[in-house]
Amino acid sequence: xxxxAAKIAWTKKDLLGLENLSKEEIDLxxxxxxxFKEVTTRxxxxxxxxxxxxxxxxxxxxxxxxxxxxELAAKRLSADVVNIExxxxxxxxxxxxxxxxxxxxxxxxxxxxxxxxxxxAPNILARSVKSSVVNAGDGWxxxxxxxxxxxxxxxxxxxxxxxxxxxxIGDIAHSRVARSNIWGxxxxxxxxxxxxxxxxxxxxxxxxxxxxTSDINEALTGADAxxxxxxxxxxxxxxxxxxxxxxxxxxxITKERLARCKPDIVVMHPGPINRGIxxxxxxxxxxxxxxxxxxxxGIAVRMAVLYLVGLVKEGAR
Amino acid sequence: xxxxxxGGRVVDPSGKIDEILDVLVSHGKILDVGQSIHxxxxxxxxVSGMIVAPGFIxxxxxxxxxxxxxxxxxxxxxxxxxxxxxxTVVCMPNTDPALDNVERLIGLKNIILKDAxxxxxxxxxxxxxxxxxxxxxxxxxxxxxxxxxxxxxxxVEDAELMLKALKNAKVSGVAVxxxxxxxxxxNKGVINKGFISTKMGLRGxxxxxxxxxxxxxxxxxxxxxxxxxxxxxxxKESVDVIRAAKARGVLVTAExxxxxxxxxxxxxxxxxxxxxxxxxxxSPEDVAAIKKALADGTxxxxxxxxxxxxxxxxxxxxxxxxxxxxxLESSLGVSISELxxxxxxxxxxxxxxxxxxxxxxxxxxxxxxxKGSPADITIINPKREYTITKETLESKSRNSPFIGxxxxxxxxxxFVSGKPVMLxxxxx
Amino acid sequence: xNLKEKAKILDELAIDKTLERIAHEIIxxxxxxxxxxxxxxxxxxxxxxxxxxDKIKAISGSRPPVGALDITLYRDDxxxxxxxxxxxxxxxxxxxxxxRIILVDDVLFTGRTIRxxxxxxxxxxxxxxxxLAVLVDRGHRELPIRADYVGKNIPTSTGxxxxxxxxxxxxxxxxxxxxKVK
Numbered sequence: 001x002x003x004x005a006a007k008i009a010w011t012k013k014d015l016l017g018l019e020n021l022s023k024e025e026i027d028l029x030x031x032x033x034x035x036f037k038e039v040t041t042r043x044x045x046x047x048x049x050x051x052x053x054x055x056x057x058x059x060x061x062x063x064x065x066x067x068x069x070x071e072l073a074a075k076r077l078s079a080d081v082v083n084i085e086x087x088x089x090x091x092x093x094x095x096x097x098x099x100x101x102x103x104x105x106x107x108x109x110x111x112x113x114x115x116x117x118x119x120x121a122p123n124i125l126a127r128s129v130k131s132s133v134v135n136a137g138d139g140w141x142x143x144x145x146x147x148x149x150x151x152x153x154x155x156x157x158x159x160x161x162x163x164x165x166x167x168x169i170g171d172i173a174h175s176r177v178a179r180s181n182i183w184g185x186x187x188x189x190x191x192x193x194x195x196x197x198x199x200x201x202x203x204x205x206x207x208x209x210x211x212x213t214s215d216i217n218e219a220l221t222g223a224d225a226x227x228x229x230x231x232x233x234x235x236x237x238x239x240x241x242x243x244x245x246x247x248x249x250x251x252x253i254t255k256e257r258l259a260r261c262k263p264d265i266v267v268m269h270p271g272p273i274n275r276g277i278x279x280x281x282x283x284x285x286x287x288x289x290x291x292x293x294x295x296x297x298g299i300a301v302r303m304a305v306l307y308l309v310g311l312v313k314e315g316a317r
Numbered sequence: 318x319x320x321x322x323x324g325g326r327v328v329d330p331s332g333k334i335d336e337i338l339d340v341l342v343s344h345g346k347i348l349d350v351g352q353s354i355h356x357x358x359x360x361x362x363x364v365s366g367m368i369v370a371p372g373f374i375x376x377x378x379x380x381x382x383x384x385x386x387x388x389x390x391x392x393x394x395x396x397x398x399x400x401x402x403x404x405t406v407v408c409m410p411n412t413d414p415a416l417d418n419v420e421r422l423i424g425l426k427n428i429i430l431k432d433a434x435x436x437x438x439x440x441x442x443x444x445x446x447x448x449x450x451x452x453x454x455x456x457x458x459x460x461x462x463x464x465x466x467x468x469x470x471x472x473v474e475d476a477e478l479m480l481k482a483l484k485n486a487k488v489s490g491v492a493v494x495x496x497x498x499x500x501x502x503x504n505k506g507v508i509n510k511g512f513i514s515t516k517m518g519l520r521g522x523x524x525x526x527x528x529x530x531x532x533x534x535x536x537x538x539x540x541x542x543x544x545x546x547x548x549x550x551x552x553k554e555s556v557d558v559i560r561a562a563k564a565r566g567v568l569v570t571a572e573x574x575x576x577x578x579x580x581x582x583x584x585x586x587x588x589x590x591x592x593x594x595x596x597x598x599x600s601p602e603d604v605a606a607i608k609k610a611l612a613d614g615t616x617x618x619x620x621x622x623x624x625x626x627x628x629x630x631x632x633x634x635x636x637x638x639x640x641x642x643x644x645l646e647s648s649l650g651v652s653i654s655e656l657x658x659x660x661x662x663x664x665x666x667x668x669x670x671x672x673x674x675x676x677x678x679x680x681x682x683x684x685x686x687x688k689g690s691p692a693d694i695t696i697i698n699p700k701r702e703y704t705i706t707k708e709t710l711e712s713k714s715r716n717s718p719f720i721g722x723x724x725x726x727x728x729x730x731x732f733v734s735g736k737p738v739m740l741x742x743x744x745x
Numbered sequence: 746x747n748l749k750e751k752a753k754i755l756d757e758l759a760i761d762k763t764l765e766r767i768a769h770e771i772i773x774x775x776x777x778x779x780x781x782x783x784x785x786x787x788x789x790x791x792x793x794x795x796x797x798x799d800k801i802k803a804i805s806g807s808r809p810p811v812g813a814l815d816i817t818l819y820r821d822d823x824x825x826x827x828x829x830x831x832x833x834x835x836x837x838x839x840x841x842x843x844x845r846i847i848l849v850d851d852v853l854f855t856g857r858t859i860r861x862x863x864x865x866x867x868x869x870x871x872x873x874x875x876x877l878a879v880l881v882d883r884g885h886r887e888l889p890i891r892a893d894y895v896g897k898n899i900p901t902s903t904g905x906x907x908x909x910x911x912x913x914x915x916x917x918x919x920x921x922x923x924x925k926v927k
Contacts, residue, residue: 118634118637119588119636120517124588202514204512204513
């Protein structure tokens, strides 16, 4: 697969989102991820790049998948890993985020990977500690490593990002995966469409450079790839929310709908899939689906991210 | 003790005065205002090059005492007011406990007597505990000295109750300062609803939540034949509603705060909780509308909505931080930089917003530099350049997005009831 | 830091003859029944590795498999460049178990780069033997590392550097000594 030689160095101690990264910086991450993909195919899936460094997974929202992915990525870089899961109930009563961050810093932790249900929490944490902060998903705001692995997967399947028609389908209003993907893809010149029932289209989203539709057929016609978001029925969205059946009928990706798309259309999903709601099982397991590849690529991308922020010199913090 | 304030540009819109004059102060009152006053036994204060105005009145301040003395006290809050050039402040009743009865009012008055270094005029709550269920004894509180009623921090959700309150206020002759917010529409939001809230992934506060409540309460005021004062106007739709109401003769007045004409929701992009305010910072179009409304008189008053919070309260996730910013020490400087320097208002018009209009709305004898008026005088150096820093704030709290701002124009002297409270920017 | 050229040690012809000679030595020393593979250290070592493989083919008739090794992820602090080193992909698409690896680099200096390469290769598998071929040995070892095949020994001082320039990367073939000047 053709690789672009990276022209710049990584200088940021944190990875908080894709909004404020340049195209070159994103390119560097994707390029670095390729090397790490190679590492994951070796017999000894380990390199000493972050030996002696410690990574903490600070998760305020439970997430076995993302946490495991970051944990493996860190361990394959020979870093030591500690997992801290904070119960949602203890947040308001317990230690503040900044106090928790400072306590972790006092343990001489190099990188804090944080997932939080409040948008902007990683930003606030990053300002208060010298450790590197990597955003593993904050509220509705950003999930940069997910978007990066989505872009990495797209690039490896279709050879490029520029000019691709990518449709993001699902609860856009409450999706950090959508926002990060929009920032990343538009910086590379992809043409992004978002598709959702009207009440799940957030105000002003077209200003991010995307086409907006509530018609699934419009989103699927001519699409080179679709990113199907998880529909969260447990979130409080208010208003006339569709039922599971209604959603599947209007927006579910079925074999029939896929048949009307480009034959090589790439079908992505951040997982975990609600089979029969966002997509049918035969699509999830079908030949267009790259969902499992996304998981594999996730490790390589997260290794690249941890490697790059982990190497930013103390003085730069 | 007599004071001769000599050679300043006296700006007194009540008398349409804007010229170089001397002001003579004696026994707590303005003794004379005229050209080249000669007098032997007065202390002379040379204010050439400065603006001499009636003592400024900030009619929307949270002093936090009793209950949250960690955020601010009457002492520290009035020091901040003096530093900012304010001779009088109206303190809001959302203390802990709320100022909703005579006993608590007397308690506060005692604290004011002991600690305040500028005039502090209390507002009483509209409803008991500010819970919005039962009216307070407005008449009794007015007798004991409140100058306004307000449930500020909350709106009275029950329209019938609000109507009753307005009628009550009319009978007692007290101002109603109305925090207009329909909480069903503001929807637990934390920032202006728009592109910025979408980008940042935060729940948005719609404009409807403000202007629809303003519309409701203006209608209620019309019904009651009562005066109503709309607090902290933030958006253009609200301005339009107020402008239309004034045109048809409703007795409505309105205030805005400096952050609504100096900042937009773009400032929130870094998740700085000092930009988390209710009503929220809005869009550039709203800033333009607010400035226009100040220029054409739709908005009568500039009031800071000084809302102190401690660092530990604000240093949290944006969703969890309390709303509000301090404002007493930045209000004048920001107003001069945004309104005078940018030619939105003239000095006489600015003095109306800070002194004359608040005095009229609250039925005070101050706000003017006439012979016999209380000698509350704010003297401003319009060319003084300075930067707001954490270290130089008098307020106990530091929650201001204006920290680090370079401003032009500062109050340098302040007289309250004929006594100098601040000279050469130093509180005495 | 600027470099001033002091002297040219090898020109295009000399480099070619040197590689030819090394190729002969490698073939000469091949234990019977062993499969030889060539792994060059990116990036110049990799170019030299390709050239050596070509020469071995010209002499013996069969070309050993060639791989390229990126040792960035194995560097210790002292081999790290001042800017953050970019990671390029390693390309070794053959099994190294039981093979004799000819590790190739352009300049042997402190020995730290070779130590990284050895660590990396061990992670890849269990070779029967690893031998080191370098175009230039400039002395000043900091670790007990030695080359099995040396193109040229060039004694240098610490204020000097040895620059290997190749057609594949710099557009011409030459080896020069440079002096660091401020």
